[in-house]
Amino acid sequence: MSTINVTEESFESTVTADGIVFVDAWAEWCGPCKAFAPTYEKASETHADVTFAKLDTEANQQLAAALEIQAIPTLMAFRDGIMVYRNAGALPPAAFDDLVNQVKALDMDDVRRQVEEQNRQLDAEN
Template sequence: MPALHSSVIRSVTDADFGELVLAASGPVVVDFWAEWCPPCRALSPLLEQLAIAHPEVAFVALNADDNPMTAEQYRAAALPTMKVFRGGEVVKTVIGAKPKPALEQLFAEYFDQKG
C-alpha cells in the first residue's frame, strides 16, 4: 500500500518504534492512521505543514493496520489518534482530525523547545 504521508513525516513500524519514538531526544508526535480512514487523509497535509514549520518536533506516522502491536499497546483504537511522546512516555493524546489552528494550539507547548 502507498504511504499516506510524504517524506516530511517518517513512517514508523512495530519494529522501529522504540528506536525512533521512545528513544528520541525530543518530543515526537505519532500519527496513528489507516489507509481506509478519510479523516486520516484530511489530517495528513496539516501534520506535514506543522512538521515543516516546527522541525524541533519529530512527526512520524504509524499505519495501525500494518502495525497492530504498537497501535494496541498505545490504545489507538479510534483513528486518527495522535500521541505526543517525550522521554519514552505519552504526554498528550489527541483523538480525531482537527483544523490546523487547533492542532497548533494543542501542540504549542512542544514547539520551540529542545529535548
C-alpha cells in the same frame, strides 16, 4: 522536516528519543485520517525541531493493539520519552499548531515530578 513512518520495529526507539515526537496513528481507508494528513505534513515543515511520525495501524496491527488504539486518527505526543498527549480525532490546523507549541512549552522537570508522584501512588496501592 517531513514525516517519517514508524513500525513495530522502530516505534519505541523513535518515541523514547530526546526531544519532541508526534505520532499520527492512521489507516489508508480512514477519511478523517486523509483529511488531517496535509495539516500534519505542513506542521512537520513548520516545526523542524520536532519529529513527526506516522503509524499505519493496518500494517502494524500488533503495535496498534498494544497501544490500545480504538479510533483513528489517534494523535500522540512524546517529549523526552514521556507521553504527554494522546487523543483520538483530527485537529484543525490552528489547534494542532497550538498543541505543538504547548508541548514545546512544557516544563519537563514538573512533568517528571508528576510522573514520579503517580508512580509512587500506584506502588502504594499495590
